[in-house]
Amino acid sequence: MKNIKDRFISYVTIDTQSDPDSETTPSTKKQWDLANKLADELREMGMEDVTIDEHAYIMATLPSNVDHEVPVIGFIAHFDTTPDYSGTHVKPQIIENYDGGDIRLDKEGEMILSPDYFEDLKLYKGQTLITTDGTTLLGADDKAGITEIMSAMEYLLEHPEIKHGSIRVGFTPDEEIGRGAHKFDVEKFGADWAYTMDGSQIGELEYENFNAAGASIRFKGKSVHPGYAKGKMKNSVLFAHEFLAALPENEVPQKTSGREGFFHFYEINGDVEHTEVKGIIRDHDKDLFEGRKNLLKKIIDDLNSKYGAVATLEIKDQYFNMKEKVEPVMHIVDIAEQAMKAIGITPIIKPIRGGTDGSQLSYMGLPCPNIFAGGHNFHGPYEYVPLESMEKATEVIVKIAELTADRYRNEKR
Incomplete structure (x- = not known):
């Protein structure tokens, strides 16, 4: 499997900023640069039914490797970055074995990522952090999610002993300007339910939003x-x-x-x-x-x-609040919660103070809770992501696939 850190850096160094004043989809031509790269990588790793439509929506399939019927599940992330802050010439910095203190982002020392202000940093002492250089955002929102989905699919392809049903993957443009789900073809996607990998802190599991x-x-x-x-x-x-x-x-x-x-x-x-x-x-x-x-x-x-x-x-x-659409099928949240616990993560179930593609997709007929992708301080130069959080999110995806197949094998019995 490709190194998660290298894969993530290869994505964030491609500028995919969206534009709310554009009327096209995707709203910027540069989003195609990463979209085409992702489609090529999906084909190269062995995914099937890889498609990229005229609006840059990407879909692919990992076929089932079990002989019993399992619902089709999906994993979705967006590849655009916010227009709120520059995503041009992103230069990630790698902070290994973070000591828990201040991190100087820029050469002049004017941009300080400090746990005195950003208290969540204290959670990641001793881990590897990926930060900006103080001049751009990082793009963990949501290229961390893309990295995790890609890495999980590659891992499952390399480990056929892990049993799973059919899995659909979807990558979207323009989520940051509220249009990520607007041209998403739910019928073509063909999943019974899905998860957006677009949350923040490790352990987050969300099925309520504004x-x-x-x-x-x-x-x-x-x-x-x-x-x-x-x-x-x-x-x-x-x-x-x-x-x-x-x-x-x-x-x-x-x-x-x-x-x-x-x-x-x-x-x-x-x-x-x-x-x-x-x-x-x-x-x-x-x-x-x-x-x-x-x-x-x-x-x-x-x-x-x-x-x-x-x-x-x-x-x-x-x-609208996806809770209304998810509560009737709460087993999809239960599976994600069980997956986190199985790999040693304490789930943090809380409402989103915002919205995701998942909220719109849930009202389009695809119930879609949101799972952590690991990043913090989105939409600005203080954005960072712990490498270990991305690794754990990748494990969660794999475990969800495994638990879903196991759940429906047992139900058949």
Whole structure:
């Protein structure tokens, strides 16, 4: 089997940043560079039915090696990286036998990866860390997941004594801009259920995520010479300010955790005549989620009643909590939990404060919990991944395949 560290580095040094302003799929041509490489590697290692479609979605099959019927399971990861931070010229650094102290990322020593700030580092003392050089993100989100799936498939091919049913592999573009599942052909994939390898800390196992919506509010004003504006000017910037001030001040990302929802307004542009505010709405609870959308509508209605048709609100649902689709088939979570325990990992079952391809795929008919890929501090220069976490994630995939085959052999009996 190819060295996991070498495989990971070969992937992260290929720039695959996606672009939310593009209307193509994939959203950037450079995503094809890694997509084609992955398809070639899958063929070379001996996977069957390897396909890459016109939108760069990759699928492949590891055939069953048992004589009893086993559900088809899948493993999915995305190869794009976030547009939030540069993924060009990634230069990974290898920190062997991490001593538990500060890590200087750049030559100047201005970028410090410190356990005093990033406390999770303390979990990995003595392990091998892969970090950035402080100038780019790393790309463990989600090239760690791709590495683990590829390595697990290669291991199973090299060890036919490990019994498993048919396994489908899927790699997607544009997950980081919310489109990873949009053109994923669930029927073609043909799995009964799947797992995204797109979590963070070792042990994470997630089947709950936010209900999510985007919100855009446009405010219309009337510009008049400020010296003669009394009773005439309508300042759209002030309408936007009044809207933001009416939101619950503690229901924001920096003041919430766990299953607590929030409003996050992240962009404001405008002048006296026109101002636009953009944001997102998040909540794990469906009723609270709807309540948040209704609160925005009420605030806008109040502003329009007060000032006269000065604001318009647009809300678009983005994805929903996969819990609703996974709970009826909870055995798929149980198998993953059992696999982790079997190789000495303590499962950390918690809700995702975000979303994955899995949430959209679950509503498309493919129940899809999320499993750790090992990386931390995604979307920025402090991103890192412990090599041992990627190795363990690879073992989890292999064990899930083995346990699924064993479970259904026993059920047949």
